[in-house]
């Protein structure tokens with residue numbers, strides 16, 4: 001799951017859908033698109049092959065036999081040593097077990113999903129609960145492949161177990177669903193957190209990578225500048241929510257209708273979840289108060305004072 005809204009994203013550039021065919025995108029990286037286009041996944045999940053002869057695969061994508069076959073054909077004659085996983089949303093990870101069975105690769109990366117609460121809220125149902133890695137990478141931990149080094153960077157926000165992977169030899173970063181050029185990320189409580197997401201953006205902004213390979217869509221060029229725009233975009237959204245609440249207490253559907261003008265109707269629920277993430281963050285900061293639902297939709301109002 002990736003997309004928050006298709007309108008009003010910070011940069012219009014690099015929104016071209018990447019080609020479906022196997023593409024060499026850098027000296028060490030090849031990309032293959034999975035056939036799972038939706039309003040949330042753009043034209044599909046990007047699976048990356050890193051290295052030569054003894055390779056790692058970043059995010060095998062959905063459980064789709066045609067994608068698995070194409071992936072195995074792409075690495076024909078090579079050894080897949082490692083499967084790296086950015087996070088456990090199904091569109092990134094559901095193909096792991098078949099790829100592992102076909103290659104004997106070690107599965108390394110994100111921690112398994114852990115529900116906060118009863119596991120039914122937000123986008124909890126989007127997580128693959130059959131995922132069982134051989135090793136979980138901690139923030140800053142390095143994983144050495146044949147001729148390349150991956151550094152894991154904990155980037156919670158889109159979901160709690162999200163990792164980005166820096167490819168040190170190319171000063172590049174696999175950014176998963178945390179930073180994408182085609183769209184902003186959905187941040188859905190309780191697993192997603194707006195505060196964590198903003199902190200994770202700041203964390204990447206302080207790093208030196210000059211090119212990102214996202215989980216959906218084409219590369220992020222000038223990533224530090226792009227991240228500044230993403231942060232600005234979220235602050236503006238927060239400001240519009242606060243401005244709208246000046247008119248009195250409102251429900252999330254009422255806020256979405258006023259704040260997300262021109263929204264693709266397919267993305268209404270995602271916009272509602274992102275709005276909830278802002279409201280949760282604003283509540284923690286003492287700026288907004290949620291009023292008891294009393295049988296209907298909960299209403300939110302500005303805190304007094």
Ligand SMILES: [Zn+2]
Pocket residue numbers: 001002087089158177
């Ligand atoms: Zn996701």
